[in-house]
């Protein structure tokens with residue numbers, strides 16, 4: 084088999100896409116079949132995902148795929164889920180992780196179960212929207228099965244239920260030590276263990292598409308294959324690393340900043356630093372922390388009526404740096420709403436001048452993200468003992484030259500930017516490996532490094548202003 088084509092469905096928090104990935108010896112090429120916005124919808128006070136709209140777009144995308152597809156894989160953002168009743172029907176629309184239903188819930192669960200137990204079992208960072216806290220705020224009385232978003236789409240495509248492991252690792256309910264659902268946590272939370280389906284591994288065949296899906300998409304016999312269905316797991320699988328001494332920043336709506344390890348780090352120091360041990364492809368550990376990411380920019384652009392971004396970034400590049408800073412991880416930035424106003428208020432509170440207009444706000448956001456990247460990279464290295472020679476910045480953020488340059492300067496490390504579509508590539512390459520047309524994870528990464536356009540940003544060599552800024556914000560001693 085010298086050529087094969089796979090379809091990748093990649094759903095991000097602001098847009099989704101269906102891509103075709105063509106594999107030939109020494110080459111992988113992505114062709115976009117369909118791209119569509121993913122807009123959360125507020126209904127009667129609750130923020131939902133329009134999951135049927137997303138599924139409809141997936142079917143439309145597959146309809147446009149070339150004949151002879153080997154398989155399709157689905158990945159999306161993590162933690163969110165749909166509940167099925169005993170007849171397998173979806174109970175209500177999935178709720179968005181930025182909805183306020185979890186306000187105060189994490190604090191309550193942490194107080195009841197204890198941070199020590201929660202971290203020892205799941206190894207997961209404390210984020211208010213983790214599935215475990217959403218479940219504590221949900222009504223499970225009619226629920227027979229819980230499916231994370233990619234598993235829900237996989238179910239609609241094939242009729243098979245299961246929980247793909249990388250995404251299951253973001254729920255807070257998977258035991259990081261033995262890889263099984265944690266009976267202990269489920270019992271303590273009062274969540275019926277029966278609603279959690281059997282686990283499946285990336286690379287496993289989920290099944291052939293249902294007859295009606297085959298008829299609707301024109302792909303009879305198409306197989307659905309589990310990939311790293313957590314988008315970040317797929318992105319990390321496609322990091323074009325050529326050595327072990329690398330860190331990654333998967334940069335889109337979020338910046339996921341960390342290193343890849345063979346075993347979790349469950350120390351008290353790690354827990355206090357709020358680092359997570361999420362599951363990677365091939366049983367790797369994604370040891371990382373969530374940084375608020377380009378959400379700050381996306382939400383600001385929305386508030387300004389979506390002005391021209393390249394022009395705004397050019398202007399922001401000319402604004403003097405490090406004059407105004409926020410801690411991007413302040414929970415006040417998590418919900419949707421007027422972001423420029425929150426940024427201005429945060430600057431004022433911390434004794435910085437308020438940004439006067441969009442360009443200064445954008446500069447403040449990018450300086451602050453670069454600073455958070457620096458702090459998180461240094462902590463990842465310190466807590467894991469992994470030495471870092473290079474930072475791979477992948478995802479949509481790799482197109483943002485100013486952010487890449489600032490990150491290299493702030494971290495004092497070279498930044499290799501790209502690929503933009505790392506997640507879709509990781510999705511395709513995991514299917515290609517399952518099909519035997521790509522070797523191991525190192526081979527997949529070497530293929531990405533050899534074929535995808537990458538750019539390298541060298542640090543300026545003087546980190547002192549960044550170190551001072553981090554100290555000033557109380558982020559680094």
Ligand code: LFR
Nearest residue numbers: 159160161162314315337339
């Ligand atoms: C990135 C991501 C992060 C996860 C957040 C919420 O798209 O999947 O890894 O923490 O979204 O699900």
